[in-house]
Amino acid sequence: MSSTEAPLTSEVQEALRITKRGCDELLVESEFARKLARSQASGTPLRIKLGLDPTAPDIHLGHTVVLNKMRQLQDLGHTVIFLIGDFTSMIGDPSGRNATRPPLTAEQVHENAKTYYAQASLVLDPAKTEIRYNAEWCDKLGSRGVIQLASRYTVARMMERDDFTKRFKGGIPISVHEFLYPLLQGYDSVVLKADLELGGTDQKFNLLVGRELQKEYGQEPQCVLTMPLLEGMDGVDKMSKSKGNYIGITETPDSMFGKLMSISDTLMWKYYELLSFRSMDDISALQAQIRQGLNPREAKVMLAQEIITRFHDRKAAEHALANFEARFRDGAMPEDMPEVQVGKGPLGILKVLREAGLAASGAEAQRNVEQGGVRVDGDRIEDKSLQLPAGTYVVQVGKRKFARVTLTG
Structure with missing residues (x-):
């Protein structure tokens, strides 16, 4: 922010602090601060976009990292756009891939999308959420529109993307249609006039394409907020069904409780920062209690109960704790195990x-x-x-x- 601009109000500073909690990057922070200040002054909410491709029918806790951030921004009064990529998922997002990903069929996308929003609504406030499907405008582009869109981005810029560069140097095929994915994701931001787009760190390139395309179409560019990829229970790989290290948000309370109790004491704090709705001051106080002798297991129990209450209810969380105690602690399960x-x-x-x-x-x-x-x-x-x-x-x-x-x- 330049020296000629007015200092940020305490409300804007607090909104900025909430936005940045747990994030990997906020690009560009000064631009987003100006957007927040303008929104506060005019009373016009910002448009916050999150796009998810329904590549699988169920959502796990790794997906909720960005959903939690959306809910925080929603609670600040901004408009949340939950975009289901029913069109782009039929292309297949190449992010982080070392080979072309098989596209989904329209039938697979339709079936998976059925449960996506219902599950996301366990985190988001449905009354304050705008749900959109990008086939609404992507289908209308036609061949002429796709060619015109492609003319607004260069191959050189596309090859700056790390996974494309590695595949090209390694002689691994890159299909032309894979270049269309980030372009169409960026075009979503143009259509929706997004002020901020969220995604995992593996989505950074795609989110930045949205900024560039908005400039091409004469719009103020969106800011980009990337969130860390949450490791699964093994603490090694990102949470994924294919890795078997996931915790689904529709699993039974007993299953969720057991899985959350199995994470390491170190990983627990990342889960607190990214999944809990407790304030960072509360989390810091809890860490201080552990340094003073509180068993880390007690903090893990509190985290498990909070998450199960969110996706089930308080009674289910208490029942899951009682079952866990009966099955494990009373059976003298060790605090540490190989x-x-x-x-x-x-x-x-x-x-x-x-x-x-x-x-x-x-x-x-x-x-x-x-x-x-x-x-x-x-x-x-x-x-x-x-x-x-x-x-x-x-x-x-x-x-x-x-x-x-x-x-x-």
Whole structure:
């Protein structure tokens, strides 16, 4: 902000602080501050855009990182546009890919989109949310419109994108239609006259294309807010169904509670910052209590209960805690246990026990199952042919052997 501009009001400074909480980048911060100040002075809400392609039917906690930010901006009085990319998802977003992604069929997109908004409404305020589908304007472009749109962006600029550059240098094919994806995502911002667009860090290039296209069409460019990609329960890879490390927002309270309690004490604080609606002052106070002797497990319980209350209700959260206590703490589950990755799921329980170091041989693993000494997430296993799908589990053998076991997708 230049020295000739008026200083920001306390309300705008607070809105800026809320906007930046947990974010990776805000581009350009000074521009967004001016937008906030203008909005406050005129009483006109900003238009905040989030686009999601319905590539899968369900939303997990990783998706809610940006949804939580949208809700915070919504609570500040701004207009939230929840854009379902029913047209662009049929192209396939190449972000972060090292190969062309197979596009979805119209039928797949339609089926997945059915549940997207209903689940997102567990975070957003439906009464204050504008829902749009980009087929509404993309279908109308036609061949002439697509050519005219493509003329507004150069191949050189497109090749600045990291994944395109790596694929080109590595001799990995790039289909022409993949160039259309960021152009059409940017065109969405033109049509919607977005003031701010949100996305994960892997979407930065696409979001910046929106800025450039708005300039080409004579609009004030949108600002860009990127949010970190949330690691899954394994603390290694971003949360993903294919990795088996996800926590779905429509899972049962018991399942959500168990999964949230399985994350590491270190990862817990990132979950607090990105998923909790507690203030950062409250979170800092909680960290101070732990430094003074509070068991980190208690903080994890509070986080699990907050999240389950949001997606179910308070009674369900209390019931899930009671079930967890009965199954684990009363059974003397250790606070710390080995964390091992044993391969891809599905994988037989006997091999899981061997690979996790919970049984010295297949015969020992089989004997433990037959004697009723094996539990997975607290449930006794009686079927020695059981196949565990991709996911993260607390596996117990006898009274003292525990491991947090992850099977990848």
